Amino acid sequence: MIMDKTSNDLTLLYFDGKDDKVEIPYTPELNAHSFTTELWVMPTGNEQGNFRTLVSTQTRKDSGYMICADTENHWQFCLTSNSGKTVHWGHAKVQPKWTHLACTYDSHTQIMCIYVDGQQYKNLQKHSFKPNYKIMLSIGAEATKNSDHNGFQGYIYEMRIWSNARTPQEIQAHMNQRLTGKENDLVGYWRFDNISEGKISDLTNNKNHGNIYGNPTYKSISLPENLSYSVPSINQDNEDIEAVNKLLERYSKGERNFNKVQLPGAKIIKANLSSSNFEFAYLAGVNLAITNLGVCNLGAAYLGYAYLGYAYLGYSYLGYANLSHANLSHADLTNANLTDADLSNANLSHADLSYADLTNAKLENVDISGTNFTGVKMSQDQKQLLGIK
Numbered sequence: 499m500i501m502d503k504t505s506n507d508l509t510l511l512y513f514d515g516k517d518d519k520v521e522i523p524y525t526p527e528l529n530a531h532s533f534t535t536e537l538w539v540m541p542t543g544n545e546q547g548n549f550r551t552l553v554s555t556q557t558r559k560d561s562g563y564m565i566c567a568d569t570e571n572h573w574q575f576c577l578t579s580n581s582g583k584t585v586h587w588g589h590a591k592v593q594p595k596w597t598h599l600a601c602t603y604d605s606h607t608q609i610m611c612i613y614v615d616g617q618q619y620k621n622l623q624k625h626s627f628k629p630n631y632k633i634m635l636s637i638g639a640e641a642t643k644n645s646d647h648n649g650f651q652g653y654i655y656e657m658r659i660w661s662n663a664r665t666p667q668e669i670q671a672h673m674n675q676r677l678t679g680k681e682n683d684l685v686g687y688w689r690f691d692n693i694s695e696g697k698i699s700d701l702t703n704n705k706n707h708g709n710i711y712g713n714p715t716y717k718s719i720s721l722p723e724n725l726s727y728s729v730p731s732i733n734q735d736n737e738d739i740e741a742v743n744k745l746l747e748r749y750s751k752g753e754r755n756f757n758k759v760q761l762p763g764a765k766i767i768k769a770n771l772s773s774s775n776f777e778f779a780y781l782a783g784v785n786l787a788i789t790n791l792g793v794c795n796l797g798a799a800y801l802g803y804a805y806l807g808y809a810y811l812g813y814s815y816l817g818y819a820n821l822s823h824a825n826l827s828h829a830d831l832t833n834a835n836l837t838d839a840d841l842s843n844a845n846l847s848h849a850d851l852s853y854a855d856l857t858n859a860k861l862e863n864v865d866i867s868g869t870n871f872t873g874v875k876m877s878q879d880q881k882q883l884l885g886i887k
């Protein structure tokens with residue numbers, strides 16, 4: 499079942515910039531060696547010149563990381579390196595509007611990244627990182643017990659922590675969507691409207707609930723415009739039929755705009771959904787066998803682990819789509835645009851990719867037995883990777 503919320507307003511915890519904060523007791527899963535921390539923030543008031551903390555696990559000159567607005571009014575991601583030095587990164591200007599921030603650290607490559615509204619900040623930084631090993635995670639103010647909290651004034655919504663460095667595609671595909679809390683590698687998920695008895699619930703099974711301090715107020719505010727209100731509440735035991743029927747009914751009535759639709763794990767076989775917009779759709783593990791998705795917009799859609807065997811995707815746009823581990827065996831992708839798509843570990847056996855555009859597509863570990871690449875557009879490096887001429 500899909501639930502739609504009609505109102506764009508929610509009552510959220512309002513951080514006063516003085517003593518309001520949320521603390522989550524120390525736990526190893528929220529302090530991994532590789533991580534992604536992302537959140538929506540709305541700064542209010544004119545606080546230029548002040549240092550404002552959004553998320554902190556940092557003990558000065560020891561370990562951990564911090565996401566903040568600096569004294570020159572830039573968004574910043576700070577890490578403590580192995581030597582105890584703090585590394586600062588990011589210069590996008592803080593603006594008084596809903597802004598999505600994501601910070602990633604990959605312990606294998608040692609690359610730290612900050613994304614502002616889904617855009618990766620360029621000139622990637624490479625540093626060692628010593629994760630916090632003892633103190634709480636603090637939201638809206640610093641983790642230290644000092645009298646100066648360096649508090650943030652404004653709203654925070656949809657904060658998530660993942661135990662890996664998410665890719666740009668993953669960040670873009672999910673930043674505007676609500677999650678279920680059960681996603682792979684998601685280790686913490688808090689929504690700042692989900693508050694009871696002085697606690698903010700962690701919607702993952704880790705249940706690392708936050709304690710609220712500073713006696714904050716709660717105010718009604720319009721949410722980020724692009725944030726999807728479709729809550730994926732489809733469970734795993736085949737109760738997706740209702741949602742699928744609803745989608746097909748909408749299509750039969752002439753509707754073609756299904757951007758951001760969320761149907762993870764649904765079965766939509768042999769359907770006709772051609773010429774539709776599925777931009778940013780979340781279709782993880784969906785079964786779209788033999789379905790007609792020709793001339794569709796699936797830009798930035800998430801189709802990881804989807805089954806698309808014998809599906810028709812001719813002339814469709816799949817730019818930035820995530821098709822990792824998808825099964826596209828015997829699918830027809832002629833003239834499809836797959837630029838910057840992630841096809842790593844996908845099964846492309848006997849698929850028809852003639853005249854498709856695969857520029858910048860990720861093609862590691864794909865199965866290409868019997869695949870038709872006639873007139874395909876890809877780089878020499880990509881061809882070499884696939885072992886084709």
Ligand SMILES: [Ca+2]
Pocket residue numbers: 514516517518712713714
């Ligand atoms: Ca207060």
